[in-house]
Amino acid sequence: MAHKILVVEDNESLCNVLADTFTDEGFEVKTAFDGEAGLEAAKEWKPDVMLLDLLLPKKDGEDLLKELRQEEGGDSVATVALTNSDSSEKVYNLMNLGVTDYLTKSDWELSDLVEKVKEKLTSE
Amino acid sequence: MKQLLGNKRNTTLNDLIDTYYQERFLRVLLLLLIAVVLGQTLYYSFTEYFGGALFNVWIVVSLWVAVWTLHKNYYQLASSLTILASLALLVFSVLVSGLSDATIFWFFVFPVVATFLKGKRGGSIWLLTVVLILVSIYVASQTGMIATIEIEYNAATFQQLIAAIFLVAIFVYVYQDNLDRKAASVAEREEKLNTIYTQLQDEIAHRQSVADSLNQNVQTLQRQKARIEALLDSIGEGVIAVDQEGKIIMANHMTKQLFNYYEDDIIGQYYSDVFALYDTDDNPVPAKEHPLMQALHNQTHYHTAEYFFHDYNDEPVPVSTTATPVNSEDENIGAIEVFRDISEERAVAKAKDEFLSLASHQLRTPLGAIRWYTERLLKASQIKGKNRSYLETIYEDSARMSSLLSDYLNISRLELGRGEISVSEVAFGDVVAKTLNDAQPLIDEKQLAISQNFSQDLTLQTDEQSLELILQNLISNAVKYTPERGTVTITAGPYTGDKKSLQPGTVFHVEDSGMGIPLDQQRNIFTKLFRADNAQHSNIEGTGLGLYSVKATVDNLGGMIWFESQPERGSSFAVILPDLESGTMRQKEN
Numbered sequence: 001m002a003h004k005i006l007v008v009e010d011n012e013s014l015c016n017v018l019a020d021t022f023t024d025e026g027f028e029v030k031t032a033f034d035g036e037a038g039l040e041a042a043k044e045w046k047p048d049v050m051l052l053d054l055l056l057p058k059k060d061g062e063d064l065l066k067e068l069r070q071e072e073g074g075d076s077v078a079t080v081a082l083t084n085s086d087s088s089e090k091v092y093n094l095m096n097l098g099v100t101d102y103l104t105k106s107d108w109e110l111s112d113l114v115e116k117v118k119e120k121l122t123s124e
Numbered sequence: 125m126k127q128l129l130g131n132k133r134n135t136t137l138n139d140l141i142d143t144y145y146q147e148r149f150l151r152v153l154l155l156l157l158i159a160v161v162l163g164q165t166l167y168y169s170f171t172e173y174f175g176g177a178l179f180n181v182w183i184v185v186s187l188w189v190a191v192w193t194l195h196k197n198y199y200q201l202a203s204s205l206t207i208l209a210s211l212a213l214l215v216f217s218v219l220v221s222g223l224s225d226a227t228i229f230w231f232f233v234f235p236v237v238a239t240f241l242k243g244k245r246g247g248s249i250w251l252l253t254v255v256l257i258l259v260s261i262y263v264a265s266q267t268g269m270i271a272t273i274e275i276e277y278n279a280a281t282f283q284q285l286i287a288a289i290f291l292v293a294i295f296v297y298v299y300q301d302n303l304d305r306k307a308a309s310v311a312e313r314e315e316k317l318n319t320i321y322t323q324l325q326d327e328i329a330h331r332q333s334v335a336d337s338l339n340q341n342v343q344t345l346q347r348q349k350a351r352i353e354a355l356l357d358s359i360g361e362g363v364i365a366v367d368q369e370g371k372i373i374m375a376n377h378m379t380k381q382l383f384n385y386y387e388d389d390i391i392g393q394y395y396s397d398v399f400a401l402y403d404t405d406d407n408p409v410p411a412k413e414h415p416l417m418q419a420l421h422n423q424t425h426y427h428t429a430e431y432f433f434h435d436y437n438d439e440p441v442p443v444s445t446t447a448t449p450v451n452s453e454d455e456n457i458g459a460i461e462v463f464r465d466i467s468e469e470r471a472v473a474k475a476k477d478e479f480l481s482l483a484s485h486q487l488r489t490p491l492g493a494i495r496w497y498t499e500r501l502l503k504a505s506q507i508k509g510k511n512r513s514y515l516e517t518i519y520e521d522s523a524r525m526s527s528l529l530s531d532y533l534n535i536s537r538l539e540l541g542r543g544e545i546s547v548s549e550v551a552f553g554d555v556v557a558k559t560l561n562d563a564q565p566l567i568d569e570k571q572l573a574i575s576q577n578f579s580q581d582l583t584l585q586t587d588e589q590s591l592e593l594i595l596q597n598l599i600s601n602a603v604k605y606t607p608e609r610g611t612v613t614i615t616a617g618p619y620t621g622d623k624k625s626l627q628p629g630t631v632f633h634v635e636d637s638g639m640g641i642p643l644d645q646q647r648n649i650f651t652k653l654f655r656a657d658n659a660q661h662s663n664i665e666g667t668g669l670g671l672y673s674v675k676a677t678v679d680n681l682g683g684m685i686w687f688e689s690q691p692e693r694g695s696s697f698a699v700i701l702p703d704l705e706s707g708t709m710r711q712k713e714n
Contacts, residue, residue: 013493017500107526110499 002028003121006047008038008064009082010056018051021110022117035059042068042077049117054083078120080113215257231258362443362463366395368456370420382443382465384436402432402440419447420459430466442466477536487529495522531669534593538676545587545681547704552582552591552616552630559596563603570608578616584630585703590677595634597670598697602636604666606694610637619700626684627702635696641689649687650675 005027009015012033019029030045032038035056042050042064054061061081069075082103103113235251353376356363362379366372372390379385383399390398396411403409411417415429425448432440447461498519501507507515553576560567560574567574584591602612613635621628641649641656648654655668678685682702689695 011489011493014489014496017493017496021496021500107530110496 002026003049004028004030004045004047005117006030006032006038006041006045006050006077008032008035008041008050008056008061009053010034011053014053017110018113021114025114025118033057035061035064039064039067043071046073047077048121049078049080051117052079052081054081080117080120362465363460364395364416364463365450365458365460366416366420367458368420370395370417372398373458379463382435382441382463383433389436400434400438402434404430404432406432406440415445415447416459416461419449419461420456423449423456425449433463442470473539477539488526491522491526491529495519495526498522528669531673535669535673535676538673538680545590545704547585547587547706549706550584550586550588550591551580552578552584552632553580555588555591555595556599556614559592559599562596563600566603567612570603570606570610572603572606572609573611575611575613577613578632582616582618582630584701585706586629586681586701587704590681591701593677594674594699597674598634598699601670602634602638602695602697605638606636607638610694612636619702621702626700627682629683629700629702631698631700633696633698635694637694640691640693640695641687642691646687646689650685 005022007015007018007022007029009018009031010033015031015033019031022029030041030047032041036058038050038052038056039059041047052061052065056064061083065079068077080103103116231254235247235254356374357377359376359378362382363374363376364372364379365374372393372395375385375390380390385398395416396414399414401409401414409431412421415431418424425446430442430444433443435441442465443463444466445461445463447459449459450457498515502512502515502519556576556578599612599614606612614632615635616630616632619626619629619631645654645656649656650671654672655666675685678699678701681704684700685697687695687697
């Protein structure tokens with residue numbers, strides 16, 4: 001059975017390329033373009049892994065994660081945070097919210113990202 | 125002058141006996157008188173005129189007494205008594221035996237003697253007294269109270285007439301002599317005074333001219349002082365001077381304005397008492413490390429550095445300062461410091477960095493999209509030949525642009541004082557392996573030998589991202605600038621710390637056998653956007669941000685970086701990173 005991945009990213013180009021890549025890698029992909037839609041999708045669809053942009057309209061990534069963690073089964077969603085800024089303070093907060101990977105978008109190759117996500121799924 | 129000359133006084137015997145000449149003259153005169161009187165006494169003895177003989181004996185005795193008293197201090201009193209007694213005796217003899225030619229003659233002896241002894245005034249008084257006595261006697265004889273005058277002309281009369289003429293001559297001589305003497309003395313004194321007056325005039329003129337020139341000098345100095353003060357006050361930068369002891373002797377207008385001081389507040393006070401300095405991380409700077417104190421005590425020019433000076437109201441003022449010792453004739457006389465308020469510069473720099481940070485951030489999203497789309501296109505096998513190499517170029521350049529942006533972002537964050545760190549236990553070997561992995565294609569291409577001298581158990585308590593940035597830059601530089609078949613050595617070990625500044629931690633070296641850094645450019649190596657000449661001419665790509673970024677990162681971790689380099693032989697960069705406390709720390713904003 002294919003793993004479910006939720007991509008929450010407000011930039012359509014990035015969102016599309018991520019969706020296409022993970023689809024090619026055999027994932028079942030859903031996308032959301034803002035924080036609220038992301039939270040709804042995560043609650044209802046219950047993905048195995050979530051790629052979460054931190055700067056999002058309506059509700060930012062950190063708040064989304066906080067609310068999700070309070071939901072039943074919400075803490076089982078493995079999360080890789082994506083960002084363009086790399087504030088250590090934010091990283092520290094996210095780590096407390098169960099985010100083990102934190103990637104700066106432009107520094108990573110797609111293949112590395114895919115590997116990271118796969119690693120995460122096998123380790124759990 | 126008139127006052128000086130106006131202080132006249134009568135010439136007395138006091139003056140006359142001043143000289144030997146005068147005294148001798150007087151003695152000769154008196155001896156002559158004695159001789160005359162003795163002759164007359166003999167004459168009277170033969171004529172059995174006893175009273176006359178007795179009188180003459182008295183005269184002789186009194187004259188001898190006068191001669192004797194000339195040498196004594198009480199001659200004034202003695203001579204006055206002698207004259208008075210003689211006169212009394214004469215008046216008595218006239219009353220007894222009547223007025224005669226001889227007695228009239230003797231009456232006139234008194235004024236002469238008095239003139240000798242008392243001066244002109246004394247002589248005149250005696251003359252008046254004698255005339256009054258004679259007039260009284262004459263009136264008395266006319267009224268029959270005493271016998272009338274009967275003048276007999278004989279040898280004695282003639283003799284006495286000669287004596288009287290002689291006495292009058294002496295009187296006139298002495299009187300004239302006195303006058304001459306007085307005149308001469310006055311003239312002499314006047315001349316003397318005139319000389320003194322001229323000398324005084326000259327002296328006054330001289331002093332006046334000295335005073336004038338002094339006054340002029342003082343005015344010139346005051347003008348110069350005012351001019352220098354005006355110059356110093358118009359300088360748009362703060363200027364402070366201290367003496368050898370570190371006491372403030374001068375502070376220009378700008379200094380006072382910068383720090384809200386009034387001149388009286390700080391002049392004469394110790395510099396270190398007035399100014400509290402803080403470094404750019406807001407740590408207090410000990411007094412002996414103040415730039416001005418360093419310049420004063422170490423006699424070295426202290427280069428421009430940035431500090432926060434706390435002003436009168438304890439508000440921090442960011443300043444750039446340069447301090448220099450002041451020497452005069454090879455002797456240190458103090459030190460001077462020039463401040464510049466850099467609040468505005470800092471604000472501009474901050475705005476610039478914020479813009480840069482924001483722009484870099486905004487650029488990352490489209491750049492990421494380009495990279496990822498290109499990556500996907502490259503995966504597609506139907507793109508071949510030239511098209512594939514075009515795509516590869518796009519991909520590589522976007523990757524480079526991305527890392528450049530990371531550098532910019534990292535630097536601007538550090539410069540903004542937002543160098544956030546997250547401290548954890550980091551395995552040194554893992555970070556080195558990761559870094560070497562990135563550089564592997566180039567290492568292989570150049571056939572470089574990589575030597576790793578450290579224990580795989582070595583761990584650091586630091587920020588992993590920062591360590592990665594440091595190692596990545598140092599190792600990639602070493603690899604880039606080392607020619608084919610060269611060596612890159614990475615050495616690391618625990619650092620025990622030094623008591624003064626650095627805490628214990630880890631020290632590591634990245635050494636290469638590359639082109640090295642030209643000696644004259646070594647001091648700029650950590651400067652932003654600086655690239656050494658040989659690096660620029662080498663066709664090796666670089667941005668000039670790497671080492672600047674490394675230095676800023678090391679500083680942010682409270683560490684230290686230095687290097688040794690020999691052109692054509694290679695460079696060795698050493699870093700000490702102190703172990704930090706776990707958890708997230710956020711550097712204080714400046």
